[in-house]
Amino acid sequence: MRMTKLMAASSFAAPCANAVAQPGGFLSHLGPADLRQLMALGERVSYAAQEVLFTQGAPAGKCFSVVEGLVCLHRTELDNRRQITGFALPGDILQIATQGDHEISAAAIGPAVVWEIPRDKFAQFASHRPYVLSEIVALMAAEITDAHDKMFSLGRRAAEERLVVFLMSWRDRLLQLGRDVEPLPLPMSRRDIADHLGLTVETVCRTLAKLERRGAIQILPGRIRLLDIKSVVAPALA
């Protein structure tokens, strides 16, 4: 996943131009005027928990920017096997370059707010702003790198290591958003974590319990405190 920010997270309950002033934000080369114009092309949409933003196979008419909450992106097979390809946090952009149909689905984990811009309007907006395309390319490059990381985890890490790496990178992302990570909030369900890491719910529970017994973490309701976690994945610092 790992996209950059389009608008400042929580500060964006209402459309206001200075929200983009965030350092490193998406389309960071956009001026306030540009940004106001861009946002005016779309609309603010609220989703309830578990509600679907878009479904794989459906025509991709809009692109999305998470404003509030947590969105999970996943690919689902006919037989209900599900692989969560990533979690999107406020500031993350979804489906910005999708042509034709969505290749993945997206659903809100909890209540979420999303800014949705019709694809054709966005394309028109970008067409006379060359720097926008460059930003998108950089965004997608980061997403590809992130996908490679996840492929490595899924293919070459054991359950425990996958979990630890996931927890650490999740903490890093929240830190970048300026969130409190002590203890680390885990708004997604065990099933979501399992479907993200290519494991079963039971293995996730058991592995977390094992880490807790070892003193590496502390399991709290909806949260996990990371204690001595780095020592567990010593060889995996690449």
Next chain:
Amino acid sequence: MRMTKLMAASSFAAPCANAVAQPGGFLSHLGPADLRQLMALGERVSYAAQEVLFTQGAPAGKCFSVVEGLVCLHRTELDNRRQITGFALPGDILQIATQGDHEISAAAIGPAVVWEIPRDKFAQFASHRPYVLSEIVALMAAEITDAHDKMFSLGRRAAEERLVVFLMSWRDRLLQLGRDVEPLPLPMSRRDIADHLGLTVETVCRTLAKLERRGAIQILPGRIRLLDIKSVVAPALA
């Protein structure tokens, strides 16, 4: 992986402009003049088997287009665990949007020919050709979709299904290049396949042998004949 063609595969032993006439080719909106100019910015480089094109962590000064042969892209951990993120065939573009350092390594599987263009020159070339960036975005979107497919396989498919899906998609790619796929050539080693599918060499061998005993495939030196393979993955047609 799954990138589009920059130049026609084998027809490109020497730089010639009409090589891009391939339908659906990379930068398909480029005219012959543009293309000649683009290629003149780079050079043709030959690699011996196993030779390294670039290494993860090293500064990404060039982008690459495979002209001949097969290149494997992989991410390697300190402890020699390796995840092959994809195989690049003639026409595939590598590292076109990488900023900073390479996030993956690339090595020739057999003898290979690659066109290499310095990043800054390419950027300059693209800077006054807006349509080039659009093509790159489309290219990267396809790569992301492909990465999602692979994440699903690694996370949610058993060894046999991974192998079968891999064989089928490999055949499809060769077919798109107009190659003979009967029987299907497998130029990469068993270890490469294992490192691509998140398995061990032994599991790859055993699973292939099992498929052969079942009459789904026929194992030949360097090749595999696909017989009744689709029936094996009936539920996996998503």
Next chain:
DNA sequence: CGATTGCTTGAATACTGTCAACTAGTGTGG
């Protein structure tokens, strides 16, 4: 308050990995 859902744990199973041995093919050097 009952029922559903999410989380956790246990026991048994199945799959994949590890270790080891063997074969065949390749290449090298005598």
Next chain:
DNA sequence: CCACACTAGTTGACAGTATTCAAGCAATCG
């Protein structure tokens, strides 16, 4: 040209990890 070494591929036996099936608990929701 042959002997040797080396690598890739294959198979077997065994171990270990993750899944499956099952049950219990806790929290949430009508």
